[in-house]
Amino acid sequence: MHETTISLIELGAVFFGLGILGRLAWRIGISPIPLYLIGGLAFGHGGLIPLTGIDAFTDLASEIGVVLLLLLLGLEYSAAELMTGLRRSWMAGVVDIVLNALPGALVGLILGWGPVGMLAMAGVTYISSSGIIAKVLGDLGRLGNRETPVVLSVLVFEDLAMAVYLPILTAVLAGVSFVGGLTAVGISLAAITVVLVVALKFGRYVSAIVDSPDPEVFLLRVLGAALLVAGLASQLQVSAAVGAFLLGIAISGSTAENATRMLEPLRDLFAAVFFVVFGLNTDPSAMPPVLGWAVALAVVTTLTKVATGWWAARRQGIGPMGQARAGAALVARGEFSIVIAGLTVSSGAVDNRMAALATAYVLLMAILGPVAARVVEPLARAARNRLSPAGSA
Amino acid sequence: MTPLPGIGTRQDFVIRAGRRIGVITYRDGKFELIVSQEGDPDACASSIPLTPDEASALAGLLGAPQLVAHLGNQHRDVTGVDTRQIPVVPGSVFDGRTLGETALRTKTGASIVAVVRAGNVHASPRPDFVFAGGDLVVVVGTAEGLEAATDILASG
Structure with missing residues (x-):
């Protein structure tokens, strides 16, 4: 089969190239997401090598990538952790939403993308990348730091916020009326409540459906359940991603840990395809006009995230250096900003400039986040020494 | 926590x-x-x-002296009785041989009450317990008995 041969070679070259990019990214201490996006941009619109014949596969693979990204986001925190997170850190969570969703919504308003575009852009600038942040905190040996639980509890709250936000966004994207929108909000709030109650009280039973001591059977069951739920959710106009996310929350305990360990490599594979496809579908020539907005958003939302972390850490009695570290740690945006932009653009509710803006923004933030987390200590120390020259570091 | x-x-x-x-x-x-x-x-x-093994070894290093101190406190009321921990040097006479073969109680009157290995405490080991290099043997006895026990465990 000649066509299959070419597809295999192309696919192999793409994965191998992504592997090299990923290695390069972690070597220089940044997340590979921006490099995957750039890779997609380079191969897209009049790019270096036009890829033909594998788009059927890559389109499906990128859908699976979104499902797995959201499933693992749901698996990351147990229902009990979500509830304690909600109780302990709701104030920091609200500050986080207000400070970080507003800049995005304002830019959406100024660019004339209407309420839908505002809602989507608010999500893009609000949601931190828990993947990048957890990796950076681990790499820098900061998991034992006192400010780290503060950072994590903000991420937990964002996770919960996504559970409410995503169904609303998808309902609005589907073009429902104001009343219909309110109904969708009601349904989604009811759904998340039911899922949380089920996960807290009957999490074992949900887990038992997918659990198996045999790793092969377990993998097939978890993956099968995720795709089934995602497909059914999308049939009910709730978006596949939301279904997978809620399933992730409902699976609990050791089953969730095993599922995470097993699905992580798969998620990384399909998510990489998702980022490349998003880059492919973004028109590079649309980027220069929105680059100014992306840079402005990057500057503002870096400061607002730093302020969020600083405020949250200060309330918990963390020292000045810890406050600075908590702020800088939260800066990174990544996979979920792209997921939100992807959902929005593919629904056709907002024009393609949003894809370009989101790409440029995430390119900046996914690079800036890890760098900010690294340089914050020397910077804060220098600033302190400058303020009080006699003080020792 | x-x-x-x-x-x-x-x-x-x-x-x-x-x-x-x-x-x-x-x-x-x-x-x-x-x-x-x-x-x-x-x-x-x-x-x-x-790793879990390394963590348990470290816990043993820090915890074993407490165990011995605890035993010492228990025996303090009985005058003339003391507790000591004696190492089994890797490659020494009893590395790989059983507790029974030391004939410690017969020769010295002192008893082995516990063996600490890689952070785990084996309390009241039986005569068929096989020593390994690096074990810490916890012995209870009189001052002279403990001296003799130390010599036996070091050189047979």
């Missing part, structure tokens, strides 16, 4: 020297030993990853 959502838990305390030391227990069972920075109690100077 401080939960670290998505990662595990952190347990730590501030020691008299002002530093904070503790352990991060990951969900998958790995451990990390953390020591806070001097001057910034919020930050960690180092976090050292430990």
Whole structure:
């Protein structure tokens, strides 16, 4: 089969190239997401090598990538952790939403993308990348730091916020009326409540459906359940991603840990395809006009995230250096900003400039986040020494 | 105990020297030993990853003297009886031989009450217990008995 041969070679070259990019990214201490996006941009619109014949596969693979990204986001925190997170850190969570969703919504308003575009852009600038942040905190040996639980509890709250936000966004994207929108909000709030109650009280039973001591059977069951739920959710106009996310929350305990360990490599594979496809579908020539907005958003939302972390850490009695570290740690945006932009653009509710803006923004933030987390200590120390020259570091 | 959502838990305390030391227990069972920075109690100077075996060995190193002290306290009421921990040097006479072969009680009157191996305490070992290099043998007896026991375990 000649066509299959070419597809295999192309696919192999793409994965191998992504592997090299990923290695390069972690070597220089940044997340590979921006490099995957750039890779997609380079191969897209009049790019270096036009890829033909594998788009059927890559389109499906990128859908699976979104499902797995959201499933693992749901698996990351147990229902009990979500509830304690909600109780302990709701104030920091609200500050986080207000400070970080507003800049995005304002830019959406100024660019004339209407309420839908505002809602989507608010999500893009609000949601931190828990993947990048957890990796950076681990790499820098900061998991034992006192400010780290503060950072994590903000991420937990964002996770919960996504559970409410995503169904609303998808309902609005589907073009429902104001009343219909309110109904969708009601349904989604009811759904998340039911899922949380089920996960807290009957999490074992949900887990038992997918659990198996045999790793092969377990993998097939978890993956099968995720795709089934995602497909059914999308049939009910709730978006596949939301279904997978809620399933992730409902699976609990050791089953969730095993599922995470097993699905992580798969998620990384399909998510990489998702980022490349998003880059492919973004028109590079649309980027220069929105680059100014992306840079402005990057500057503002870096400061607002730093302020969020600083405020949250200060309330918990963390020292000045810890406050600075908590702020800088939260800066990174990544996979979920792209997921939100992807959902929005593919629904056709907002024009393609949003894809370009989101790409440029995430390119900046996914690079800036890890760098900010690294340089914050020397910077804060220098600033302190400058303020009080006699003080020792 | 401080939960670290998505990662595990952190347990730590501030020691008299002002530093904070503790352990991060990951969900998958790995451990990390953390020591806070001097001057910034919020930050960690180092976090050292430990396998479960290594963590239990470290716990033994720190915990075994407490065990012996505890035994010593129990025996203090009985005058003339003392506790001592004697190492089995790797490659020495009893490395690989059984407790019974030492004939410790017959020769010295002292008894072996426990063996500490890789952080685990084997209490009241039976005569068929096989020693290994690196074991710490906890012996109870009179001062002379303990001296003799030390000599026997060192050189047969």
